[in-house]
Amino acid sequence: MAGSIEVHGLVKRYGSLTAVNGINFEVPAGSVFSFLGPNGAGKTTTTEILEGLRQKTDGSVSVLGLDPWSQGAELHRRIGVIPQEFRFFDKITPREAIEYYRALFHTGADPKKILAQVELLDKIDSRYDTLSGGQKQKLGLALALTNDPEICFLDEPTTGLDPHARRAIWEVIRALKRDGRTVFLTTHYLEEAEILADRVAIIHQGNIIAAGTPQEIIREYGRPARMRVNGSPELADYLARKLGVQAAAEGGRIEIDLHRKEDALRVLFALDASGLPWDSFATEQDTLEDVFIRLVGRMDDGALKSGAAG
Amino acid sequence: MNLRHIGADFRIVSRTYLRNGAALFFSLIFPVILILLFGAIFSNSGSTAVGLEVLNEDHNSPVSSAFMNALNNTSIVKVSLVTDSSVTPSNFAAWLGQNGYAVGLVIPDGFGANFSEKRPTNLTLYENPEDPSAAGSATGAIQGVASYFNLAAAGGSPIVALGPTEKVGSQIYTYIDYLIPGLIGFTILTSPMFSMVDVTNSYRKEGIFRQLSLTPLTRAEWLTSRILWYVLLGFVTTAIMVGAGVGIFGAHVTLTLGLLPFLAVGPFLFVSLGMLAGSAAKTPESAAIIGNIITFPMMFLSGTFFPVSEFPAWLQPVAKVLPLYYVIDGMNQVMLFQNTGRALLDLLVILVIAIVFFLAAIRLFRWRDE
Numbered sequence: 289m290a291g292s293i294e295v296h297g298l299v300k301r302y303g304s305l306t307a308v309n310g311i312n313f314e315v316p317a318g319s320v321f322s323f324l325g326p327n328g329a330g331k332t333t334t335t336e337i338l339e340g341l342r343q344k345t346d347g348s349v350s351v352l353g354l355d356p357w358s359q360g361a362e363l364h365r366r367i368g369v370i371p372q373e374f375r376f377f378d379k380i381t382p383r384e385a386i387e388y389y390r391a392l393f394h395t396g397a398d399p400k401k402i403l404a405q406v407e408l409l410d411k412i413d414s415r416y417d418t419l420s421g422g423q424k425q426k427l428g429l430a431l432a433l434t435n436d437p438e439i440c441f442l443d444e445p446t447t448g449l450d451p452h453a454r455r456a457i458w459e460v461i462r463a464l465k466r467d468g469r470t471v472f473l474t475t476h477y478l479e480e481a482e483i484l485a486d487r488v489a490i491i492h493q494g495n496i497i498a499a500g501t502p503q504e505i506i507r508e509y510g511r512p513a514r515m516r517v518n519g520s521p522e523l524a525d526y527l528a529r530k531l532g533v534q535a536a537a538e539g540g541r542i543e544i545d546l547h548r549k550e551d552a553l554r555v556l557f558a559l560d561a562s563g564l565p566w567d568s569f570a571t572e573q574d575t576l577e578d579v580f581i582r583l584v585g586r587m588d589d590g591a592l593k594s595g596a597a598g
Numbered sequence: 599m600n601l602r603h604i605g606a607d608f609r610i611v612s613r614t615y616l617r618n619g620a621a622l623f624f625s626l627i628f629p630v631i632l633i634l635l636f637g638a639i640f641s642n643s644g645s646t647a648v649g650l651e652v653l654n655e656d657h658n659s660p661v662s663s664a665f666m667n668a669l670n671n672t673s674i675v676k677v678s679l680v681t682d683s684s685v686t687p688s689n690f691a692a693w694l695g696q697n698g699y700a701v702g703l704v705i706p707d708g709f710g711a712n713f714s715e716k717r718p719t720n721l722t723l724y725e726n727p728e729d730p731s732a733a734g735s736a737t738g739a740i741q742g743v744a745s746y747f748n749l750a751a752a753g754g755s756p757i758v759a760l761g762p763t764e765k766v767g768s769q770i771y772t773y774i775d776y777l778i779p780g781l782i783g784f785t786i787l788t789s790p791m792f793s794m795v796d797v798t799n800s801y802r803k804e805g806i807f808r809q810l811s812l813t814p815l816t817r818a819e820w821l822t823s824r825i826l827w828y829v830l831l832g833f834v835t836t837a838i839m840v841g842a843g844v845g846i847f848g849a850h851v852t853l854t855l856g857l858l859p860f861l862a863v864g865p866f867l868f869v870s871l872g873m874l875a876g877s878a879a880k881t882p883e884s885a886a887i888i889g890n891i892i893t894f895p896m897m898f899l900s901g902t903f904f905p906v907s908e909f910p911a912w913l914q915p916v917a918k919v920l921p922l923y924y925v926i927d928g929m930n931q932v933m934l935f936q937n938t939g940r941a942l943l944d945l946l947v948i949l950v951i952a953i954v955f956f957l958a959a960i961r962l963f964r965w966r967d968e
Binding site: 339364367374375380384387388391392393394 | 602606607618806809814
């Protein structure tokens with residue numbers, strides 16, 4: 289079996305609205321796959337179809353070799369899911385919640401061990417309604433692990449969390465991958481996908497507009513790397529003449545595109561040779577977020593046709 | 599149906615409930631308050647006698663004294679003698695009105711002498727038209743006593759007489775005895791209905807059902823653990839209410855095993871109905887409305903506070919289409935009248951309704967969207 293998750297020509301229509309318009313992707317077993325897209329792009333619909341919570345309109349979907357909708361009961365024993373905005377019974381403690389799931393799934397999971405894994409051991413006997421947002425989300429993650437799942441579906445697991453809690457969740461996700469589990473992660477934070485994901489797919493208006501490793505996507509759709517120095521307009525003119533590149537000073541900052549690695553050296557030599565004052569040079573590269581915003585923005589402007597997936 | 603799943607879910611339900619002060623108050627303390635309230639209002643029936651102001655112009659006459667005593671003994675009226683010497687037959691009517699009395703009687707001078715010599719005397723009754731029932735009671739009492747005096751004066755003895763009054767049923771029952779099965783029915787109805795309608799809707803809104811749909815727990819198991827919890831709660835509230843009724847008001851209630859099937863099938867029925875109502879509604883607001891539309895008529899029309907036989911004839915068939923009627927009637931049959939045959943029929947009716955509601959609830963109810 290090539291992938292834990294295989295999706296071919298998946299279509300979901302709600303009446304006349306097409307939420308997912310024939311998408312394809314595969315998630316290899318043991319990898320972290322991040323599914324990105326603006327709100328309403330079809331992310332949650334696709335995720336819910338994979339989890340067996342929603343019925344597809346057309347196409348084929350296989351998760352662990354199962355049809356999520358018709359074989360949901362078996363699938364649910366083998367996957368773990370944290371839905372967006374995880375909610376649980378107000379008066380129940382994390383220990384009781386895990387004991388509950390353990391009884392439902394007939395596993396021997398140890399509440400202490402699982403809660404230690406998500407760094408929630410100190411709240412083991414605190415009621416759910418007294419937990420903070422981050423602690424609640426960690427409990428959701430702990431419950432998703434109770435049945436020792438082969439695939440974890442994490443739907444925006446860090447939305448609304450403070451930076452510390454987010455990093456704690458990232459650690460758990462890295463540990464999941466180390467354990468050999470497949471992780472299917474949807475997120476609003478592109479930085480998160482860039483750090484954690486082996487592969488990402490960007491969905492927009494029901495179509496996948498880019499897919500690959502974060503570096504591949506940045507290379508394909510991003511702008512060239514840039515060098516930035518602080519200096520006067522005279523310096524900018526000098527660099528433009530000397531190097532034959534675009535260089536303009538804006539508010540005392542000069543940006544020069546770097547098409548090859550060696551360009552950085554040429555810029556530094558030219559700076560030294562100019563005899564003009566300059567300081568604080570830095571190189572800059574597009575992040576996944578820059579690429580995402582540009583791609584989605586271009587799609588919204590109608591500049592790109594659908595199906596431009598790489 | 600997996601017993602381990604039901605057991606695990608039961609622990610969640612019971613903990614959620616026991617840790618929720620408001621829920622606990624309404625299911626355990628509220629029934630006791632109802633018993634105390636209704637018991638106190640209806641159990642002291644001795645004070646229902648109508649006050650009768652008597653202006654006795656026939657001073658120091660043993661006959662007028664005997665007549666007033668006889669009126670008191672009817673327990674229908676309570677005589678109070680007018681002692682204010684400024685009150686005369688001519689200003690008596692005004693005096694009654696000023697002091698807010700409903701009925702007054704004037705015994706004229708010479709009443710005793712006339713009685714001894716078998717000469718007629720006219721007693722004058724004053725009544726307030728705003729209180730016709732007091733006037734009616736007083737008229738009846740006075741006529742009854744007057745007839746008795748006439749008979750005595752004629753030297754006869756009564757032929758038809760009314761013996762001591764007996765209560766309906768096999769023992770001596772008071773209002774509180776009827777109230778206890780009614781209030782048990784009331785709590786069996788209200789505590790699952792209000793909470794299930796709310797829980798079904800809010801769990802769906804909060805995504806808790808979605809969460810549960812990703813576990814091996816089935817809808818039937820989920821509903822069953824709730825039914826079991828409300829059955830247990832029903833046993834506890836029944837014990838509390840019977841204890842309060844017997845301990846405080848001296849109620850006569852026989853606790854037989856025959857009560858158990860009603861305490862089990864009752865919650866089975868109303869938990870299922872509550873879930874059905876909650877899942878039929880799209881929003882919490884409409885869920886509350888649907889819940890109230892179902893619950894309120896049953897709360898008052900099923901013989902909870904008053905026996906259905908005291909309802910107007912046109913209203914009685916309405917009571918008999920309400921499921922709670924059969925729960926309460928069945929409990930009355932086993933707790934008060936030992937009428938097993940009718941109790942079994944009642945039990946059959948609610949069992950069939952409960953099974954239909956249960957199946958409809960798990961069929962209509964969806965964990966997940968299509």
